[in-house]
Amino acid sequence: MNLLLIAADNAATASGTEERWVILGFVLLALAIVFFAAELFIPSGGLLATLCGVSLLGSVVCFFVHDWRWGVVAASIYAAGAPAAIVFGLKVWAVSPLARRMILGDDSDPAAPTSPRAAAAARREQLQRLVGAEGTAVTPLRPVGIVRIQGQRVDALADTGLIDSGARVIVVEVIDDQIKVREAG
Known part of the structure; x- marks a missing residue:
């Protein structure tokens, strides 16, 4: 952990423009949200979920490079928010047409019972x-x-x-x- 903090501190002081790490951290966070939303509706076999996780990890690294406090706050927020996001995502996914086809079979037959x-x-x-x-x-x-x-x-x-x-x-x-x-x- 100390090695990561030292590397982050050295990278931040060497770069001169620390704001770019914050911007990159937020861009990676937005990208992770897009991957998460896409994973709910596009069957990718977990590829989009993996990209979401990698984007979140990259976001935390960028925040650590900017300042170790930003990194700790971001990691804490992500750790606390991930379970809530997953539960919310599953609730949204469960009522989607894709989920109905996967769980109940083809929903294109109007004569098929719905419950x-x-x-x-x-x-x-x-x-x-x-x-x-x-x-x-x-x-x-x-x-x-x-x-x-x-x-x-x-x-x-x-x-x-x-x-x-x-x-x-x-x-x-x-x-x-x-x-x-x-x-x-």
Whole structure:
């Protein structure tokens, strides 16, 4: 640390114009902010985040070259502000179209459900249309198994008792995300 302070002090006195280090420090800080903002919306595999970190480090070095107190203040502010900036960035990123595509899949389909509740409601509605339909038990229902109704394999719950594989069944009701069937006949 002392070596860094001595080098910074020597560079500052040798340069003659100390203000250029402050200006360069602020320019590198602005560049780091631009890289950080770009990292939120451009998938770069961390390259822009690395450039942001290098720019911040260069900014601190420039402030240390100007004056060690400026360097300490800048390093302290960056260390305290980095977690807040990351949390803020993640909150902004989470509602961006890029994040929706990465987390939930392609958001270009307007018919796609936008929330888990909407998806569950759509599934219940689809199952509700099967009430009264006939099908075949694919597996034994003891009391839960799989039935084939209208060409679809669906989890089912036997209304009463056990139903053997291959038996004809009829859908009597929908409970949550599962249909309840009774042996036909």
